[in-house]
Amino acid sequence: MVDVATLVDQAREGRPRAVARLISLVENAAPQLREVMAALTPYTGQAYTVGLTGSPGVGKSTSTSALVTAYRRLGKRVGVLAVDPSSPFSGGALLGDRVRMQEHATDPEVFIRSMATRGHLGGLSWSAPQALRVLDGAGCDVILVETVGVGQSEVEIAAQADTTVVLLAPGMGDGIQAAKAGILEIGDLFVVNKADRDGADATARELNHMLGLGEARQAGDWRPPIVKTVAAREQGVDEVVEALEKHRAWLAETGELAARRTRRAAQEVEAITLAALRARIGDLRGDRHLQSLAERVALGDLDPYSAADQLIADLTS
Amino acid sequence: MVDVATLVDQAREGRPRAVARLISLVENAAPQLREVMAALTPYTGQAYTVGLTGSPGVGKSTSTSALVTAYRRLGKRVGVLAVDPSSPFSGGALLGDRVRMQEHATDPEVFIRSMATRGHLGGLSWSAPQALRVLDGAGCDVILVETVGVGQSEVEIAAQADTTVVLLAPGMGDGIQAAKAGILEIGDLFVVNKADRDGADATARELNHMLGLGEARQAGDWRPPIVKTVAAREQGVDEVVEALEKHRAWLAETGELAARRTRRAAQEVEAITLAALRARIGDLRGDRHLQSLAERVALGDLDPYSAADQLIADLTS
Structure with missing residues (x-):
């Protein structure tokens, strides 16, 4: 297990290996990614x-x-x-x-x-x-x-x-x-x-x-x-x-520097939000409710948009 | 303005032009898309x-x-x-x-x-x-x-x-x-x-x-x-x-026919859900809260994952 705090300390000291490992954690979407970002912020x-x-x-x-x-x-x-x-x-x-x-x-x-x-x-x-x-x-x-x-x-x-x-x-x-x-x-x-x-x-x-x-x-x-x-x-x-x-x-x-960086940060936050919501949808895949919604859509009993409304309600409840 | 109910009736009667127009509405993600799907279901x-x-x-x-x-x-x-x-x-x-x-x-x-x-x-x-x-x-x-x-x-x-x-x-x-x-x-x-x-x-x-x-x-x-x-x-x-x-x-x-169609419908519902959530995120773009979250991320005051958590809370409130 990688100790994120130690890696961040070492990266701050300028150790290339620690920097490389942190970027690898980012690239591989490692479980510690969130911790890495919080520690670096x-x-x-x-x-x-x-x-x-x-x-x-x-x-x-x-x-x-x-x-x-x-x-x-x-x-x-x-x-x-x-x-x-x-x-x-x-x-x-x-x-x-x-x-x-x-x-x-x-x-x-x-x-x-x-x-x-x-x-x-x-x-x-x-x-x-x-x-x-x-x-x-x-x-x-x-x-x-x-x-x-x-x-x-x-x-x-x-x-x-x-x-x-x-x-x-x-x-x-x-x-x-x-x-x-x-x-x-x-x-x-x-x-x-x-x-x-x-x-x-x-x-x-x-x-x-x-x-x-x-x-x-x-x-x-x-x-x-x-x-x-x-x-x-x-x-x-x-x-x-x-x-x-x-x-x-x-x-x-x-003030353009702050504006550009804010724009960039907003895009990044949006991308992370979307990835998180996508993961939540993935988690629902085995779920009985999604299964029954899909069955009803397949049978022509429910339109896919109404089914999506219900799935969104599941996600956000 | 296209009358969806009429188009669907004409499509049911086998009029190629109505079918073509309905597919165009789908392709162009027209505002009536949802109505089209509900009427066809x-x-x-x-x-x-x-x-x-x-x-x-x-x-x-x-x-x-x-x-x-x-x-x-x-x-x-x-x-x-x-x-x-x-x-x-x-x-x-x-x-x-x-x-x-x-x-x-x-x-x-x-x-x-x-x-x-x-x-x-x-x-x-x-x-x-x-x-x-x-x-x-x-x-x-x-x-x-x-x-x-x-x-x-x-x-x-x-x-x-x-x-x-x-x-x-x-x-x-x-x-x-x-x-x-x-x-x-x-x-x-x-x-x-x-x-x-x-x-x-x-x-x-x-x-x-x-x-x-x-x-x-x-x-x-x-x-x-x-x-x-x-x-x-x-x-x-x-x-x-x-x-x-x-x-x-x-x-x-x-029973494989029902299973395949249910799987397909589940994928479709997931895709629509994700598109809807993406649209909601887009709607928040001018929003003061997202703007202030992004500003804090840009300044290193907040990590982007915590900001995403707050954005998700906005979306689902």
């Missing part, structure tokens, strides 16, 4: 979370690694959550293509975790926020959430961060693609990576044009900056950190 | 439903059409629900590759409907059973549910019928594929279609062998028969109907 709400998204090939992993380096230089404890909604495989191990991340693997102030969420019990809205909560509770100053691919679920995860970074690269027709995926709307900051390649300026210009096409902004509104980087050579990464800190300050000043 | 529980599944290329559409012909010869009113979980497009129109079905398009005793369920509100467990309920209430004696593809959701739909027919064709290595997809377990009847091709006997033998590998059957257990057909030339189709009627009789004698 007093230490949460501190971390600044940054979501990174973009098409495959734009250099998300390299950019994430470069950001870790930059934040480590500032003395920050950094968490990285690499979320892959298309894969059923999870674990503490680095993903195969995350070679760049390995330079941080031995840094005790960096926690790296890959998380697969396909077919995950409770879905994305449930597992990723709670893993973030573990990293937050473990004292990370900054958490980078990197998503694989640009499907709807990836976009949703990235958009759950305090700040969402959308990465592009020149010559991929990314501006247009991004607009299609509805990704322009969620970007608080745009990074044109691989800026040493031909077309970087054109991509930045096109992006600038598309961002300008939106409705007129009011004074005090955030105008997403566009930063050019060559992440593989760590060029422009300090500028990204600077832009992130500016956005963070803007979020705090305008 | 007294007329449901009569239809014999047959699910047809199998890999693309085995001739599902042709087989379904041939079965319609055979049941029409017996004077039965027949419903066909072609469910495509991979497509977001629904409607009364026949699917492009359903040319064979067109010979029945003008038959007033045949209702054909294609239904796309990808991303459908409430999911498969919710929409397909209610469409079946419309066809049942409209007085269909037999409803053929044809699924496109053999993914998990297709298998689930096919398995919701009174009798599940698994189609195979020679020379596709289907026996092995079917075993992988867990399709052997759900088959009450196996059809080796395109039996005029080389390898039909080998496919039937292989299938027979695989079915025999299961646990020892007890006396009175159903032994799924294997029927060879050439659906395009309507060969063997009467034997399929004969096998279906035998299975139907077996279901009725053993």
Whole structure:
């Protein structure tokens, strides 16, 4: 039996193994999950979370690694959550293509975790926020959430961060693609990576044009900056950190930080509520009353909606 | 505003347009959905439903059409629900590759409907059973549910019928594929279609062998028969109907028919219950209490599980 209080203490001290075990408890929806969340709660709400998204090939992993380096230089404890909604495989191990991340693997102030969420019990809205909560509770100053691919679920995860970074690269027709995926709307900051390649300026210009096409902004509104980087050579990464800190300050000043976090928390509470109600319905499965309701529906003696009304009454009595 | 009682009366009289409109109300989760189900309920529980599944290329559409012909010869009113979980497009129109079905398009005793369920509100467990309920209430004696593809959701739909027919064709290595997809377990009847091709006997033998590998059957257990057909030339189709009627009789004698229908109804009631609870949670979204719970969770003042407990109390008060 895992002693949750001890694990949380050890995670607070920065022991990677304890952090990994806590995330595993979350991922596996372990019986202690509730206890884990209760024990972590007093230490949460501190971390600044940054979501990174973009098409495959734009250099998300390299950019994430470069950001870790930059934040480590500032003395920050950094968490990285690499979320892959298309894969059923999870674990503490680095993903195969995350070679760049390995330079941080031995840094005790960096926690790296890959998380697969396909077919995950409770879905994305449930597992990723709670893993973030573990990293937050473990004292990370900054958490980078990197998503694989640009499907709807990836976009949703990235958009759950305090700040969402959308990465592009020149010559991929990314501006247009991004607009299609509805990704322009969620970007608080745009990074044109691989800026040493031909077309970087054109991509930045096109992006600038598309961002300008939106409705007129009011004074005090955030105008997403566009930063050019060559992440593989760590060029422009300090500028990204600077832009992130500016956005963070803007979020705090305008009250938007609290608003975003409250929205996220509301979604999380809703997801947990729904999972709990689903479990209660499951518990009623062998129940005589549900059985007799179902029999009557099968016979055409009762419509399924009236049966559902009665089942809800059972659940809530 | 649609008058539900009139639509149900017209559907009972066998008017295809009324049936189509009722299914559209189901698909679109119209406000009148509940009224539709209540009005149909007294007329449901009569239809014999047959699910047809199998890999693309085995001739599902042709087989379904041939079965319609055979049941029409017996004077039965027949419903066909072609469910495509991979497509977001629904409607009364026949699917492009359903040319064979067109010979029945003008038959007033045949209702054909294609239904796309990808991303459908409430999911498969919710929409397909209610469409079946419309066809049942409209007085269909037999409803053929044809699924496109053999993914998990297709298998689930096919398995919701009174009798599940698994189609195979020679020379596709289907026996092995079917075993992988867990399709052997759900088959009450196996059809080796395109039996005029080389390898039909080998496919039937292989299938027979695989079915025999299961646990020892007890006396009175159903032994799924294997029927060879050439659906395009309507060969063997009467034997399929004969096998279906035998299975139907077996279901009725053993009480398995009532058991299956009760199980199905229980799933449907559970799905409706969950959708209703989800809607109630949605209704609370602007609510001051959820907002303040979420604020406390965001600040690390309350854990999300305790917040969910309070939300459940709100829902059920």
